[in-house]
Structures are given as C-alpha cells and as structure tokens.
Amino acid sequence: MMKKRKVWKLPKGQTPTAFDLKIMALEDAGHQVPPRRLILNEEQIAGVRRSAVVNTGILDMLEEKIREGMTTEEIDKLVYDYTIAHGAIPAPLHYEGFPKSCCTSINEVVCHGIPNDCEELLEGDIINVDVSTILDGYYSDASRMFVIGRTSPAKAKLVKVAKECLDIGAAAAKPWGHVGDIGKAIERHAHKNGFSVVRDLCGHGVGLKFHDDPDVDHYDTGEDGMLLVPGMMFTIEPMINMGTWEVFIDEADDWTVVTEDELPSAQWEHTFLMTENGLEAISW
Numbered sequence: 001m002m003k004k005r006k007v008w009k010l011p012k013g014q015t016p017t018a019f020d021l022k023i024m025a026l027e028d029a030g031h032q033v034p035p036r037r038l039i040l041n042e043e044q045i046a047g048v049r050r051s052a053v054v055n056t057g058i059l060d061m062l063e064e065k066i067r068e069g070m071t072t073e074e075i076d077k078l079v080y081d082y083t084i085a086h087g088a089i090p091a092p093l094h095y096e097g098f099p100k101s102c103c104t105s106i107n108e109v110v111c112h113g114i115p116n117d118c119e120e121l122l123e124g125d126i127i128n129v130d131v132s133t134i135l136d137g138y139y140s141d142a143s144r145m146f147v148i149g150r151t152s153p154a155k156a157k158l159v160k161v162a163k164e165c166l167d168i169g170a171a172a173a174k175p176w177g178h179v180g181d182i183g184k185a186i187e188r189h190a191h192k193n194g195f196s197v198v199r200d201l202c203g204h205g206v207g208l209k210f211h212d213d214p215d216v217d218h219y220d221t222g223e224d225g226m227l228l229v230p231g232m233m234f235t236i237e238p239m240i241n242m243g244t245w246e247v248f249i250d251e252a253d254d255w256t257v258v259t260e261d262e263l264p265s266a267q268w269e270h271t272f273l274m275t276e277n278g279l280e281a282i283s284w
Helices: 018-028 042-065 072-085 153-172 180-192
Strands: 103-106 109-111 126-135 138-147 203-205 212-216 233-236 239-241 247-249 257-259 265-267 270-275 278-283
Touching (some): 042 126, 042 138, 072 126, 109 239, 126 265, 138 265, 138 278, 153 180, 153 239, 212 233
Antiparallel strands (some): 109 257, 126 138, 203 233, 233 270
16 A cells, blocks of 8 residues: 655654644544645745735725725725725736636625626625735735625525624634534524535635635535644635525626525625634634
C-alpha cells in the first residue's frame, strides 16, 4: 500500500515547535490538517484586518444609504466609490469575468446577483449585498441582508433565522475542532425553523486569496472535514431558503443563483479568524 503523503511538512532544517508537533500528531491520528500556507502569521493577520476595516465600512455606509427606489447599479457605484476612496480594490470586479464591484441578490436570488440600472428596490424586498475588498494584497469578505421598508412576517423570519444560523455556526467552530461542526449546527437550526440550507455553495478560506481552502459547507455532510487550527481565516456564509435547498444558475448571465422554486433566500457572511480561544469576526 502506498504511504499517504503528509500535508504538514517542515521547511528543511527547521526544528518542529510544540505547535508543529501537535498538528503532526493529529495528522498521524487520521485528521485532515490544513497546509501550512493556511496558517497566517501576525503580519498577514494585521494586513487582513486593515482590509476588513474598509470592507466593514462599506456595509456600514450602505446601512445609511440603501432605500426603496434605489437601483442595484446605484448600490454598486456606492461600493466602488467608497472602496477606491479608501485606497482599496473591489475584489469581485472582473473576477473570472464578473462585471461589477459587489453582488446584489434580491428575494429569490440566492447569491451572485449582478447590479444593473433596471433593477429597483421595492417595498418589502429583502436584499443581500456581498462585498469583498483587496487592500495591499489582503482580502476580506462579508455580506449583509437589508430589508426594504416593511416586509412580510415570513421574509422577516427568514432574514432573522439566516443571521442566527451564521452566529450558531460560528459558535460551533472550536479551535482544534473540525470544519464539519459548522454545517451540522447550521442545518439543525435552519430545519428547526422550517427552512432549508443551500448545498451547492459554501464558505471558504480567505485572506491571502479571494477563495482558498477550506470549503466551509453549511449543512451536515456526514464528514468531519479539515481541522480548524489557530491562524486560519475563512468565511461562514449560510444561504437559507424558505423552500427547497435546490438552486439553478440563470443562463442569461451564468452568474445569478436562484432558488429552484423561486421562493425567497437570505444570507449573511462574516470573515473569521480562528484563535486559541475561538472565532473572532474580522469583517461583518
């Protein structure tokens, strides 16, 4: 039988620290451990924090500006202008061909909605605005739900439970635990409230790249997944649906993800740092 290649490898000639020895022992015991590149050092963490200040500032600004009658193109311009004014770059802009600076996903749109000047916010809409920022090469990523005026009790509950799912998933993520613990907790809470969890999209590592390992599933995959080690950064961003968890991609633009039954969806996203004491929100 071929011997499995070790993921946690020391640079040649380096003496293992207590941290290294702990991870190596856990890998020997059969746990899926992260590669070393996913463990950010203090300088890198500080860089992501600076990026996150801009990213969170964008969403705070939108809290004050977003309103009925605004087009999603106007939202995108606000995001672009704020980002550039703070010396940063909108990460989504031109990423794999995406044409805008943020994602605007209304009602039955789960994620990756493309801002445009024909789409106006209406009374009762729920909208997710997803923003990601590059500052000095460091990435941060977060999204919030906004309720336009008065909405239905069902939509209001969906938005509330989606935020609870994020918080519960974050609380389930423990240092030296597993990424699979997050999805188990989220799915349990969503189902308890009569909602479903999208399975085709997930959270992800972030910080030095826009998207990196590990995949952070928001449902119970039946597997433990990667070990959560202090120094890792990743997003938790559950997409919670009022009806079926199944989705499709709109063929008109090959980006917009919509619920299969066209019932509403809600999502919140934070960037987190895993510490020895648990998760710390970096951008929200």
